Amino acid sequence: MRIIPSVxxxxxxxxxxxxxxxxRALFVIINGLLCHxxxxxxxxxxxxxxxxxxxxxxxxxxSPYVIPITPRIIIVHAIIPSxxxxxxxMSYQSKIYSRHTSEIIHVxxxxxxxxxxxxxxxxxxxxx
Numbered sequence: 001m002r003i004i005p006s007v008x009x010x011x012x013x014x015x016x017x018x019x020x021x022x023x024r025a026l027f028v029i030i031n032g033l034l035c036h037x038x039x040x041x042x043x044x045x046x047x048x049x050x051x052x053x054x055x056x057x058x059x060x061x062x063s064p065y066v067i068p069i070t071p072r073i074i075i076v077h078a079i080i081p082s083x084x085x086x087x088x089x090m091s092y093q094s095k096i097y098s099r100h101t102s103e104i105i106h107v108x109x110x111x112x113x114x115x116x117x118x119x120x121x122x123x124x125x126x127x128x
Contacts, residue, residue: 005107029118060077
């Protein structure tokens with residue numbers, strides 16, 4: 001079980017779930033916890049990556065916040081977290097840094113930026 005990413009996904013996405021009643025945040029929390037608790041399952045890792053790509057694409061395509069789709073939104077909400085994820089996985093597998101460091105980078109660089117994207121979308125679309 002990977003404690004740091006599990007706590008990270010719960011901590012970052014729970015406020016979005018409870019404040020905005022976001023089904024996307026709920027799905028991300030459930031998916032993230034399943035993935036980070038079952039760290040040795042390759043099928044769950046592949047499912048996790050595909051699921052997260054789907055959530056990002058859904059947010060970019062169907063949100064009025066990103067219409068018109070601007071380069072800033074694509075960069076902040078999709079490209080930067082994807083690049084950080086790929087570099088982080090490659091660096092960890094090459095033993096450039098430890099698992100602990102890799103998990104912290106994952107929480108801040110991937111989960112944090114994606115939570116920011118979802119929060120921005122929910123904030124823009126929130127109806128009082």
